[in-house]
Amino acid sequence: MEAAVSGVAVNAAPTGETNPFEAMMQRFDHAAELLSLDEGIYRILRHPEKQIVTSIPVAMDNGEIEVFTGYRVLYNTSRGPAKGGIRFDMGVTLDEVTALAAWMTWKCAVVDIPFGGAKGGVICEPFRMSTAELERLTRRYTASILEVLGPESDVPAPDVNTNEQVMAWIMDTYSMHKRHTVTAVVTGKPVAMGGSLGRLEATGRGVKIVVKEALREMGMPLNGTRIAVQGFGNVGSVAARLLEAEGMTVVAISDKTGGIYNPNGIYVSEALEYIRHNRFLEGFTGGDAITNEDLLEIDCDVLAPCALENVITRRNAGNIRAKIIAEGANGPTTAFADAILEEKGVFVVPDILANAGGVTVSYFEWVQNREGYYWREDTVNERLREVMIRAFDQVLQYSKAHNVNMRTAAYMLSIDRVAAVHKLRGIYA
Numbered sequence: 001m002e003a004a005v006s007g008v009a010v011n012a013a014p015t016g017e018t019n020p021f022e023a024m025m026q027r028f029d030h031a032a033e034l035l036s037l038d039e040g041i042y043r044i045l046r047h048p049e050k051q052i053v054t055s056i057p058v059a060m061d062n063g064e065i066e067v068f069t070g071y072r073v074l075y076n077t078s079r080g081p082a083k084g085g086i087r088f089d090m091g092v093t094l095d096e097v098t099a100l101a102a103w104m105t106w107k108c109a110v111v112d113i114p115f116g117g118a119k120g121g122v123i124c125e126p127f128r129m130s131t132a133e134l135e136r137l138t139r140r141y142t143a144s145i146l147e148v149l150g151p152e153s154d155v156p157a158p159d160v161n162t163n164e165q166v167m168a169w170i171m172d173t174y175s176m177h178k179r180h181t182v183t184a185v186v187t188g189k190p191v192a193m194g195g196s197l198g199r200l201e202a203t204g205r206g207v208k209i210v211v212k213e214a215l216r217e218m219g220m221p222l223n224g225t226r227i228a229v230q231g232f233g234n235v236g237s238v239a240a241r242l243l244e245a246e247g248m249t250v251v252a253i254s255d256k257t258g259g260i261y262n263p264n265g266i267y268v269s270e271a272l273e274y275i276r277h278n279r280f281l282e283g284f285t286g287g288d289a290i291t292n293e294d295l296l297e298i299d300c301d302v303l304a305p306c307a308l309e310n311v312i313t314r315r316n317a318g319n320i321r322a323k324i325i326a327e328g329a330n331g332p333t334t335a336f337a338d339a340i341l342e343e344k345g346v347f348v349v350p351d352i353l354a355n356a357g358g359v360t361v362s363y364f365e366w367v368q369n370r371e372g373y374y375w376r377e378d379t380v381n382e383r384l385r386e387v388m389i390r391a392f393d394q395v396l397q398y399s400k401a402h403n404v405n406m407r408t409a410a411y412m413l414s415i416d417r418v419a420a421v422h423k424l425r426g427i428y429a
């Protein structure tokens, strides 16, 4: 992997167990086989529709020009405009972005919202860049993928290390080129410029909803049940706060600087207050310091990996003590680990279902932008709950009816939905 801060860095994708595209494909192939998927549709769905690789020159604050590498992948648009976040991270690879774009396709189909799947990424170290540098990078990246963007064609959103401000710059850049304001070109915007109430919390709120449903299914109470949450960003911190408010005991939390463990429960509000001043959890005294690896194997009932891919692998899956895993992150579990968890009887709520709350409220935001009429926050939250509970229930029933685990059921259900549209639309020649 390249170690440069920027430059024309192109990361080599990891091979084997941790290659996200292979991980996605293994699950896809398994589901396709069980579905006896039509051979032609299988071939279509194994390939991304479009991959853009772009070099992004940016004038840095020190006067030097750096060239960054960016990607935007539209995996499938049969069900509607491509939808998916943009991440700024040193680990970005084309394979990763392609896998994440495919996951967005299945995710939108699982919750049955009328979008296809896309993802974008720029290889950079956002924490080492100034706000002005990030703005120039974002605007130039937006300009270089302008031909695919649009409310009817491709609608980005925040992802790892991008936020409302980045979306505001994308919206402005796109609107300047179109010569009028186009709010619906991105979601996850600030509320003041067309963002939806409830969008910021939506992914974490969705995780909360599926954890509650999973506990019900497993016959476990909410009160006092112990949860460990990896990642204390927009997903993990919200899920932890909301589940604590519902009576769960949050025994472990972590961010990229490490984790905290307290068997008696961590006060999530104190941790949030701490990171407001110190940015990261490092030094927080609400419990004992642990590593991110320790957190996954900690004694708890529910584990919510809400950070990055490939944290549950064949190396540690056997040591996981949780009975339920709710995947707030995209791709936290490798395909090898799936088999180990299944053997152990762990109930896994897969990423494409567990973290679909974010894109669901993105859909609501896009609808509100196009209607020009804005909903109340409780309306957004109630509609999110309806979508998540319906999707959870459909996947659960499907898994029981076909005697497969929740992940395979979610893939089968979503691939079937995408395939049905391909069949109806036929092949344009």
Ligand code: GLU
Binding pocket: 083, 084, 085, 086, 155, 156, 157, 158, 159, 160, 187, 330, 355, 356, 358, 359, 360, 362
């Ligand atoms: N980045 C989020 C995800 O992975 C949200 C995508 C969106 O809202 O379009 O689901």
